[in-house]
Amino acid sequence: MPSSDQDVLIPTSNTLSRSLSGQISRKLGERILDGQLQPGQLLPDENALCEEFGVSRTAVREAVKMLVAKGLLEVRQRIGTRVQDVGNWQMLDRDVLMWHQSLTIEDERLISLMELRQSIEPDAAYYAANRRSEAQLKAILDAVDQMQASTRENSEYVLADARFHIAVLRATNNRYLEALENAIFAGLMLSIRLTNPEESLNRKSVPLHRAIAEAIAAQDADAAYSGMKNHLADAAARLSKVVKLDPSR
Structure with a gap:
């Protein structure tokens, strides 16, 4: 597929993409948008995410909070964190737009x-x-x-x-x-x-x-x-x- 500077149509977000929690939220967000994580599916637990990304629980929790705010995730006590139904996703959020554009x-x-x-x-x-x-x-x-x-x-x-x-x-x-x-x-x-x-x-x-x-x-x-x-x-x-x-x- 052709690639050029014009492929990047959505400008990168500011501090979100540069922070550790922002990088984690982007990776998880792209997995959700790409269908690797389906609506209703539970995310791995905090320990597994900390180990995968090599970060603290604080960074993982902040990343999850970002995705909850964008309607991609929900957190339920005694159940865990799972992907929200598509109707709840904030499609026109600038970061969500950017993540869509980054998918191959x-x-x-x-x-x-x-x-x-x-x-x-x-x-x-x-x-x-x-x-x-x-x-x-x-x-x-x-x-x-x-x-x-x-x-x-x-x-x-x-x-x-x-x-x-x-x-x-x-x-x-x-x-x-x-x-x-x-x-x-x-x-x-x-x-x-x-x-x-x-x-x-x-x-x-x-x-x-x-x-x-x-x-x-x-x-x-x-x-x-x-x-x-x-x-x-x-x-x-x-x-x-x-x-x-x-x-x-």
């Missing part, structure tokens, strides 16, 4: 995630047009405006793009669709660094998003569905140019 992923999985998005998001836009609240519509429209204002700054553009797609998914008011939020989010975060590496492509993408937002605002479900389908077809075509896929797939 094989090309075939990238394509699979795009296929999932193409299967789910057009219907999500359709339902959002029919069911969205005014507050949910505002979140969608604000995200498009932020994309428009951030085409020259990829880190901010990616953040706005993520907000848009999550806002549409949440506007379906369907908890089962919302449960797919992490997979949709992962597909977006892992592919956009390849499909939108420069300002000109960001500018091309904004009108596609705005057409979806305007259709949802007008409660035109068919137009919202078509708009999302067109947008994802465009993204998939760009992705296919920069990833390698087994022809037998």
Whole structure:
């Protein structure tokens, strides 16, 4: 997979990434986001984590507190520390965004995630047009405006793009669709660094998003569905140019 300075779209966090507890929280956070640690799964106990990372219990506890604050973990007395359900994850937290961007992923999985998005998001836009609240519509429209204002700054553009797609998914008011939020989010975060590496492509993408937002605002479900389908077809075509896929797939 190609790699360049443009791949790093989310700026690194400040003191969090430099402290011992911050480094541990990042490693554990990446394992959760990458699926190595599944929702409901218990973390190893403190002693095991201290031994693995070569740190004190204080550093481990601080790292766990950071991940609890981000909705990734929960601590229960007599049970232990376990991974939270996806719906509790703070997807738009800056560190969570950064951790998503740092994950490495094989090309075939990238394509699979795009296929999932193409299967789910057009219907999500359709339902959002029919069911969205005014507050949910505002979140969608604000995200498009932020994309428009951030085409020259990829880190901010990616953040706005993520907000848009999550806002549409949440506007379906369907908890089962919302449960797919992490997979949709992962597909977006892992592919956009390849499909939108420069300002000109960001500018091309904004009108596609705005057409979806305007259709949802007008409660035109068919137009919202078509708009999302067109947008994802465009993204998939760009992705296919920069990833390698087994022809037998």
